[in-house]
Structures are given as structure tokens and as C-alpha cells.
Amino acid sequence: MEREKVIKRNADELADAVGVLLSNAREIIFIDPHFDPYKPKARKTLKSFLLKVASRNNGIPIERVEFHTSFREIRDFSGECERRLPQRIPTGIKVRIVRWKERDGGEGLHNRYILTDRGGVRLAWGLDEGSPSHTDDITLLDTAVYKTRWNQYCSDNQAFDLGEEVFIEGGFELSTPE
Numbered sequence: 492m493e494r495e496k497v498i499k500r501n502a503d504e505l506a507d508a509v510g511v512l513l514s515n516a517r518e519i520i521f522i523d524p525h526f527d528p529y530k531p532k533a534r535k536t537l538k539s540f541l542l543k544v545a546s547r548n549n550g551i552p553i554e555r556v557e558f559h560t561s562f563r564e565i566r567d568f569s570g571e572c573e574r575r576l577p578q579r580i581p582t583g584i585k586v587r588i589v590r591w592k593e594r595d596g597g598e599g600l601h602n603r604y605i606l607t608d609r610g611g612v613r614l615a616w617g618l619d620e621g622s623p624s625h626t627d628d629i630t631l632l633d634t635a636v637y638k639t640r641w642n643q644y645c646s647d648n649q650a651f652d653l654g655e656e657v658f659i660e661g662g663f664e665l666s667t668p669e
Contacts, residue, residue: 494631494653506539508629509612513543513579516607517554520645523618524561524600528571532620538579540605540618545581545665553584559644562590562654569657577662583659591651593645598650604632604640611637621661 498508506513513519521540526533527548544553565571572588581584593600603614613636616627632640643650 495517497626498629498630500616500619500625500627501623502536502539502620505536505614505618505620505627506543508655509540510543512605512607512609512612514547515551516609517551518543518608518645519544519553519555520557520559520604520641521618522559522602522606522640524603525617526558526560526619527565528568528575529565530619532559533618534575534579536619537576541580541584541586541661542665545584545658545661551603551620555587556584556628557587559589559591562592569655572659576659580659580661580663582661582664586659586661587659589653589660590655591649592654594650594652598643600651604644606637606641606644612641 496508498504521537523533528534543554544556568590576586576588591600603617605612605614605618611632613630613632614627615630616625621627642648
């Protein structure tokens with residue numbers, strides 16, 4: 492089985508690379524410390540990822556979808572998420588957006604991951620689109636690395652302090668054209 496590969500940094504190829512993982516997960520956590528709801532390239536990949544989740548028909552219920560990012564000063568972050576993200580989230584999916592603050596002397600919030608209850612991947616560059624010629628390395632996480640990252644972001648003993656959270660309900664039907 493291939494554990495690592497080079498992919499193009501466009502929304503469709505990023506989503507296709509993790510499609511099987513997203514289609515079989517109950518819990519999905521996207522982690523990108525540089526997520527910015529003002530950036531169309533970030534919103535486009537979020538939509539592509541969530542279309543993989545919404546279009547599945549395997550009967551596995553979706554229990555949790557979250558997007559974790561760092562707490563940086565971004566003008567009206569919550570309002571921008573509420574204005575720009577519902578039309579990128581399929582109806583029936585609710586996304587919790589979490590902004591973490593690093594603790595003094597604590598773990599750094601740097602790498603990009605997609606973690607699920609079935610495993611996870613690391614993307615070296617990010618969860619947004621790049622220029623047409625950009626590629627990224629995607630790596631399937633080994634069990635020990637996966638467990639460490641899951642505990643840092645998803646356990647009751649997170650490595651970061653909660654800065655803010657926003658809940659966004661999906662607002663488009665799958666049959667809606669882009």
C-alpha cells in the first residue's frame with residue numbers, strides 16, 4: 492500500500508487523495524493553522540472535502556466535522572465564516588471551527604492534518620489550493636503519530652487553549668451547481 496505520494500494542490504485532487512478516508516469516517520478533523528475564510532482557495536478545498544463526505548452512501552453516520560486553526564488576528568473571523576462558509580458546506584453537515592491558542596512553552600500549532608476516527612494524513616503545504624503548478628506531499632500517518640496528533644486536538648486533554656469556536660450549518664444541496 493502506498494503511504495506517501497505527490498499530488499497537485501487543487502481542490503479536486505486534494506479531495507480525491509483523501510476520499511476513501513473521508514467516506515468511511517464518523518469523525519473528521521481538518522487542521523490547518525493558516526485557514527482564512529477570506530481566501531477563496533481555502534473555501535474551495537473545504538467544499539471539495541465536504542462533498543466527499545456528503546456524497547457517500549455507505550450508511551456510516553457523520554458524528555463530527557471540525558476545522559481547527561490557529562488564533563491569529565483576522566478581521567471578523569466568526570462573521571466571515573458565517574457569511575462565506577454555509578454555501579460551501581452541504582446541507583445536513585454542521586462544521587465546528589476551532590481556533591486554538593498556543594500555550595507559553597507548549598506545543599506549536601504548525602503542521603496540516605486531516606484526522607479521522609479511521610486514521611489520518613499529513614499535508615506538507617496546506618489544505619488550500621496552490622498555484623496551478625504547485626504540488627504537495629501527502630503522507631498516511633503511522634499509528635503512533637496519529638494517536639499523538641489525535642490526543643493533541645481531539646481528546647479531553649488538548650495541547651492548546653481554546654481561543655474561539657464557531658458552528659456553521661451547511662447551506663447548499665448536493666444538486667446545487669457551483
